[in-house]
Amino acid sequence: MSIYENWKAKYTDGWKLELQYWDDLERLAQRSRKDFAAFVGVKPDDQVTISDQTLPIVELGSYTDNKFEPRSAKGLPRAGRELEVALRLNFLIEVDQPQKVQHVFTFALTKDNGSFKAIDRVDFKSEQFLVPEFTNFFSHLTQSL
Known part of the structure; x- marks a missing residue:
């Protein structure tokens, strides 16, 4: 084999x-969306209609500049050797007037020495709604990798 062929x-x-x-x-990001849907008790393809817009209850995307952008797994941003992942939970609450609620959870996925790792991007010290539940899911996710 020549040097050229070898290189x-x-x-x-x-x-x-x-x-x-x-x-x-990317496959792990897609699986994370499905696992998160199961974790919150919905099917991965379940949808909700909010303000005449039909959205997946659990949506995969990216989160930059305080804005969620729906994306396929192939379209997720990469930072170094990490895939930046955001999952948005969409739901409608019925109070005096129906209110749209969208809560975003962010984490990065990476692979080191053949093992997958998930790196949280959530401030777990905050008292925001659903953060304790996401902490439980994140523990489940990292154990299942």
Whole structure:
């Protein structure tokens, strides 16, 4: 094998490993959405209608500049060797007038030495609604990786 062929093979193998790395994280992000839906007691495809807009109850996306953006797993932002993931829980509460509630949970997924890791992006010290429940889910997620 020539030096050229040897280098080409090494680069090809490297790119295959890199693509597999990101494919694995994207599949894990999609699985996290499904697991979170099951955790909160809904089916992954369940939807809610809010202000004439039909949304998934558990939605996958990104969260930057205090704004949630729905995205497919392939469209999630990457930071270094981490895939930035946001899950939004959409629901309608019935009070005097129906109120739209959307709560976003964020975490990063990475893979180190063949093991997946989830890194929380939630301030667990805050007293926000649903943070204790997300703490429980996050513990479940990291144990299942």
